[in-house]
Amino acid sequence: GAVVSQHPSWVICKSGTSVKIECRSLDFQATTMFWYRQFPKQSLMLMATSNEGSKATYEQGVEKDKFLINHASLTLSTLTVTSAHPEDSSFYICSARVVAGGHYNEQFFGPGTRLTVL
Amino acid sequence: AQTVTQSQPEMSVQEAETVTLSCTYDTSESNYYLFWYKQPPSRQMILVIRQEAYKQQNATENRFSVNFQKAAKSFSLKISDSQLGDTAMYFCAFILLRSGTYKYIFGTGTRLKVLA
Numbered sequence: 001g002a003v004v005s006q007h008p009s010w011v012i013c014k015s016g017t018s019v020k021i022e023c024r025s026l027d028f029q030a031t032t033m034f035w036y037r038q039f040p041k042q043s044l045m046l047m048a049t050s051n052e053g054s055k056a057t058y059e060q061g062v063e064k065d066k067f068l069i070n071h072a073s074l075t076l077s078t079l080t081v082t083s084a085h086p087e088d089s090s091f092y093i094c095s096a097r098v099v100a101g102g103h104y105n106e107q108f109f110g111p112g113t114r115l116t117v118l
Numbered sequence: 119a120q121t122v123t124q125s126q127p128e129m130s131v132q133e134a135e136t137v138t139l140s141c142t143y144d145t146s147e148s149n150y151y152l153f154w155y156k157q158p159p160s161r162q163m164i165l166v167i168r169q170e171a172y173k174q175q176n177a178t179e180n181r182f183s184v185n186f187q188k189a190a191k192s193f194s195l196k197i198s199d200s201q202l203g204d205t206a207m208y209f210c211a212f213i214l215l216r217s218g219t220y221k222y223i224f225g226t227g228t229r230l231k232v233l234a
Contacts, residue, residue: 032220038161043209043224057219091161097220105151105213105220109163 002098003027006110013084014118021079021113023094029074030096034107035067038091050077084117120145122210124225131200132233139195139228141210149215152186152193153222158206166208169193200232
């Protein structure tokens with residue numbers, strides 16, 4: 001149980017275009033999901049917290065108009081990188097908070113999406 | 119501010135040997151959970167072990183165990199009988215329950231290489 005998927009796993013886009021990344025909880029409902037960004041050989045940097053049915057809460061320094069987050073259902077959150085530029089190239093990871101079945105506020109992570117902006 | 123420190127950027131261990139990864143944290147809160155996550159080359163984050171701060175008994179999961187010293191704010195991970203598949207980045211993290219945000223605070227990670 002507690003499987004989180006992400007799609008796509010790898011995307012290449014041209015500078016100025018927008019890219020949407022999906023994060024799904026496959027076998028549970030996730031009221032809270034998180035979006036992270038990870039640079040090579042570094043730790044995960046939290047970008048925003050996504051709560052189902054409400055606006056996302058962004059971390060300081062993260063542009064909300066550039067990284068649009070939507071959590072429209074209990075199993076799906078999306079991150080849209082708008083007008084992407086090469087500096088947005090990174091590894092994006094989502095996670096879902098699980099509070100059931102013996103889990104206590106643990107986050108289960110998706111496999112990540114590698115974004116390359118040309 | 120809450121912080122997590124992993125002072126060992128890289129470590130190596132011979133296969134079948136035991137290795138300990140260190141983690142210290144700083145918080146004035148008393149109610150929190152601590153976690154160790156593993157990130158292998160595939161980059162999939164995998165939960166290794168969890169410790170509730172109110173529990174005095176150290177958590178164990180097969181070959182993985184922790185040494186939780188609440189007063190010292192220390193949470194080290196011991197890997198026994200190391201296997202090649204244990205090669206990965208290991209991240210220590212904690213979550214404050216009172217905050218209501220459920221956000222993880224991650225350490226900078228320790229890169230572990232298991233040598234054949």
